[in-house]
Amino acid sequence: ALFHLMCDWNIVIQFNSCYDATGYGPIFEEEPLDIVYTKESPDRHISMNCRARANPAPTYRWRRDNWEIKLMELPNEHYSLVGGNLIINNPEEKKHAGIYVCVAKNMYGTVISKEAKVKFGYLEEFPDEERDPVTVKEGQGAVLLCVPPKRWPAEVTFRWIYNEFPVFLHPDKRRFVSQSTGNLYISKVEASDAGNYSCYVFNPQIGKGVYSKFIPLISTEEKKRYKADLVVKFPDTTAMLNYNVTLECFALGNPAPHIVWRKIGATDLPASAQVSMSGALLHLYNVQYEDSAGYECEAINQKWQDWHQAWLYVEAAPEWAVTINNTQKDIGSEHTMSCVANGKPVPYIRWLKDGYSYGKGELKFSSLTFEDSGMYQCIAENYWGIIYASAELRVIACAPTFELNPVKKYLLGANNGRVVIECKPRAAPRPRFTWTKGKEVLFNNSRISIMFDGSLEILNATRNDEGVYTCLAENDRGKANSTGTLTITEATQITVAPENTQVMVGEEVHLQCQASFDPSLDITFIWSLDFRVINFYLEWKHYERIMDSGELKIMNVQLRHEGRYTCTAQTVVDNVTASADLKVKGLPAPPGGVRVEEIRDTSVKLVWNQGADHGSPILGYTIQTRDFYALTEVDWKDASTSPTPLSGRSVMADVVDLYPWMEYEFRVYATNGFGDGEASIPSMKIKTWDAVPVVAPTNVGGYGGKDGELVITWTPVQPQYFYGKKFGYVVAFKPHDDVDWWYETISDPETRRYVHRDASFRVKSNDFQVREFQVKVKTFNSKGDGPYSLSTTVYYPRDVPSESPTDVYSRPVSSHEALVWWIPVKYWRKYDDTEPGANRIFVPASMNQTRLENMLPDSHYLIEVRAYNGAGVGPPSEHCEMFTKRAPPSVAPQMWRYISYSGKWLYVWWHHIPYDWFGNESFPLYYKVFKGILLCFI
Template sequence: SETRLRCSDHLSLSLKLIGGSTETPSSGFGPVFEEQPVDTIYPEESPENKIMMSCRTRANPPAQDASIAALSSSRVLGLLHITKTEIKSPSFVLDLDMFSTDEREAVYVKEGQGAVLLCDPPPHFPADLFFRWILNEFPEFISLDKRRFVSQTTGNLYISTVRASDSGNYSCFVSSPSIAKSVFSKFIPLVPIAEREKYPADIKVKSPDTYTLLGQNVTLECFALGNPIPQIRWRKLDGDLPVHRHNISMAGSLLHLYDIQYEDEGLYECEADNSKGKDRHKVHLYVEAPEWVEKISSSERDIGGDYIMSCLASGKPKPHVHFLKNGRMYAKNHELHFTDLTFDDSGMYQCIAENRHGTIYANAELRVFASAPSFEWNPVKPKLLGAKNGRVVIDCKPRAAPRPSISWSKGTELLHNSSRIFIWPDGSLELLNITKSDEGKYICFAENDRGRANSSGSLSVTDATKITLAPSNADVSVGKSARMECATSHDPTLDLTFIWSLDTHVIDFDRDREHYEHKMVNSVPHLLISNTQLRHAGRYSCTAQTPVDNVTASAELVVRGPPGPPGGVRVDEVTTNRVRVIWSHGTDNLSPISKYTIQYRDVREQQEWREASTSPVNVEGNAEMATVINLTPWTEYEFRVIATNTLGTGPPSDPSPKITTREASEFLLSSSEETITYQTRPWSTKPVLSCWGIFVSIAKNTLYGSK
């Protein structure tokens, strides 16, 4: 067809955006797209003779000369170029040819066997086709179920088990949603032959290994022939199917995966199964698309300064990264280094990361500005407070470019660095060990080659906050209460708040109100700790804080309690009725361990834990092993150890590995004229089958000659 796409045919759109001067205030900004041209499809048969595209921006000052221009063909759109953002918008004239007019041959199939009817779609572009099949006459479309399947990749019709009712004429119906055009093939006769046999499942529709982009949707196909009708099942071999982001339809033939993420990558398996056999097919799903690790962002920088603009992208294969400036190639790497910035460095920058699976964009405006110092946006704080003998820092941060020189004065007295006064490189003024004589008006002067400005604030010195009654160390047992007090003196003109913390973590009195309470007792602030637990032990700090200063005092709370569980319990020296149990000491929780108790249970009979008989009878608190006696032979046991001190008994250790005591070999024989019996000792539970042969031999010798 003469209307088919040629690689040389293309249309390029150019948008020229012109912003204001680089010396405008920060309230201005470069062009930002509010609406951009979108991918456009133009059906060849469309009665419309025009294509509409929109491009809308905002900027301060307003953008000028926004235009869309066709550079080549007036009919076929290929690539859009825009000053700020390059947008690749492939849009083509579509076409869907008619099917071949050649007659289709009949398909003869034995009943019970599977059949495949080939669609063989006509030439088309692009590939957004939808396939259905007609039976005998239009519009009798075949309904799809466990037995019949239409591949949306090839268009072929698959019938897993042919029945006599499938006899008829079939036509492949192809439609394109993009251009609202449909065509259908010549009819294909299907002739079932009466013969019913069973055939194993045989997968005929197999999705190939699939590559997809992050966030896209994917459908995997799987369909099998066979009699009885095969059951189709999907699973992910190296993980679970995505929760809430997958759906299986068409009786298992289609696996839909939505909003693909990197964790969805892996190996998927389709299994077809019937009573005659199974078949499997594996599909690799690869998620390969660029993704930003670090993006550029708009920035405003002083003239003459240094700046690094960086963007990093990940993906498989590793994306290639390059920069555009104002829509033109600028640098083929992921980082731009600017030194001694000039106005020429201002502009709209775009970082582009691309691999064979996709392209992503990041946009930013760099504004280089110069201006005389101004305190309009950030003046010196007008009212300043400092605590007596304390420290105060007064910020001075004017807007200026190049960076201004900073100087300070107190009234008319110019300030210089000294043992109590320091002017930081960023312009801040620091005063140490301040007194009432430091009160007054402080003025910050800023100057550069474009002008000068100043801003001032008045400093008032308040009384320092002091702790007059500090908390004291406390020692309590688990379950008891503890109390700590904290009294202060402070400047009465200032608000005072108390903050309590445990080991640097601030106590939340609402969340922990079961144990903590902050209250006044005889006008003295107290921290009350109720029903103290081991976790409440530590260093408690009281911080008295005003808007000007703060002071802290601390004390230790010791909480004593029952011991913790012993560790590392194991068993050795196993005999028929005794073992040796070994353990390591757990924490004594500040009260020495007085004794250990060993417990055991019969694993096979699922007994409750019982206290074991030991040697020695009393296991002292410094012991790390003991022998358990009076056990039953050939029995599976596990053991645990419990520690006790004067404050109580702690939790048990984890159980030891399971062991089995040795078997007992002794048994008793008794006989009479008619019977011979044996009896094992009471502790033996193992059948004495190994002794039967010896017993028979003795019986023969003893009863030789008898009937």
């Protein structure tokens, strides 16, 4: 293909009429998009779309890397044009990769589309060299390097194959695949990790994947504990506004570290944040400028804590704040074209006129000519993108004409009022104006003036001003005139004005309004409240306009109806107004400006502004709080304050007895003689300072398990009692006769059990005593340690229970339920179920009965009871047999007749329920009518 720099000629169009130009310049409806083409593509062509709307229809040309593609003059084996679309057949990278733009043109001007890139995608194969094995001890961390091959586009996904294709490794808390480097990280290697690993790289845009040679991972037996060590650390990152970003963080260590994310300088992560891959990934969706901050990931295990910080910067592609529009201007006039784009970094503004560079910043024309007509494009660009705005500037010249906007033929004016006679012909350039009354030429004086737009203004008009007025407009292209007749009428005046009124909530009030006016005219009364016109159709429940008068009736007055009411008496000639204030007595208005001025750990200083008392002195204020764990939007609670109570003159108070490290918002409402007023708008959310925890875990207990396990359990502390960040538990335990305690730190605040394994705890054959352990649990946070719970004794059993429960008794309750006495229970149907498949229920040792549910009706059940402890389940009791009842009737009785003779008694007839001859349902014993409902009892 042959290319050359595009040279064009300018076409100057003169618009000598103000109304005859019906055409318009090109406006893009479809523009080309970026394309990634691969050799493996089944389509052996590239299609780039371009379509513009214009009158007359536009012609199209294309440019590649600022060189025009010759489509018309020379035949080309690769390029063809279909409408405005460019087709590239059998594309080749060296010939066809580049930046393309579409050019649309007609007689009114030329526009250029946004740029579209054509790139050729590829994904090379991994090298054929064998990968070296990786040898690591169990419990240590391991890193398998992917070393991905060259590719385009760079955005690919990484996965790892384990031993054979297509068995893919599933990441979890121990194993992580970085989507930045492709490396596989194993925080602590276990024996099951040994095997062969292959890095798989997939490019979704070209639909191709490749995998590396297998890397053997060899583990050797050693299970030491290692401190947490962050090996994947996200760098300083820049993200685009309203897009998603993912931050990676992963640590090696034994035990496998727990990863916690924080936003520096904030109490919580952004609302759009989501943590996945067992904490290794932090996803921020639809990022905003306020998400720009430092972020920290912390890896924690029982040996060490490691952390990393980096910054997230949020920037934005250009977005129009002020753009350009099609404009028609008079020849010789001044004109300014400007566009403003928001973005970060600040976008650079440049201009095109008919496809060619035409300056930057703001375009100013001091005296427009026909050569200035054309299609203008404003382009804003920064690192993140580029946007285009197009508009046509049309310069016109024409003689004055009143064809579409003549002077009104008949004009009315009010006596002693102001009269304006409009004169707005279409003309270019702007014409000179002359006014006459009859044959008298008018000049500016104290009462009469010719305005800039050609209109004639008459002040303090009288009957002497009546007559025929003519406006004459003239410029260098010609002249024209238009005539109208002025008549002066009597002025409108308010004769009965509304008066200031005070009313109670719920009452009715009438506001009077009457006016005198010229009898030849019609009058309309318009009412407004605080300059807002009252809509009587929408607000008919409260407002009514009395027919044949201007009187306003307000029914069931509410506080919102208070304000200034204005009556406007209006005719086609003039209007007059009169106003009055309506005061409404009732509940006090909500306080304003509620804000927190001082924050402490368990209290804050709250300040507000007093609201209107609505005719009754304010007796006091009530402060309400809503914390982070409020269940609903209306879950507000009265707060404790100092002083108490709050007087009607209070504008500040201390809110006390708050939880430390808790997010709160506050609101205030006032009380007067009519009751409690509406609550204020809630304050901004604040968080109280952190403090040392004071609440210990409850229900501390535990049991001895198998193989030397000591299980310690507790009820976790509720989140509102965390009192600070980095909340966790310290578990302390020791054999009953020992002096020294053993301690374990638990960093997860939701943990409710800890299992300690020690081979020395195992019961030996010659050990005939039950071992006792003392256990207790306390809380801690970043401010310090809280109190321990009460010490509890936990018993380590020698063996499972040796005796079975006795005197097991059961009683059917219904067709689906039964009561049974004693503890843990399993039950099954005697002939239909097998004992291994029996249903089981566990109940606490303190109970000696339970309820069995979801049983089948009319069934024979066997029930047994066993005792259990941490070592297992003891022998069964004797079987207890029981039959459940038959199912109740499945159909309801049907009433077929009822009669009421006196209005006090009702006689009812119904059909009996049919007898179930198959015996699946119980037969009714009697029927009963209860509160109008017919029931049957079995």
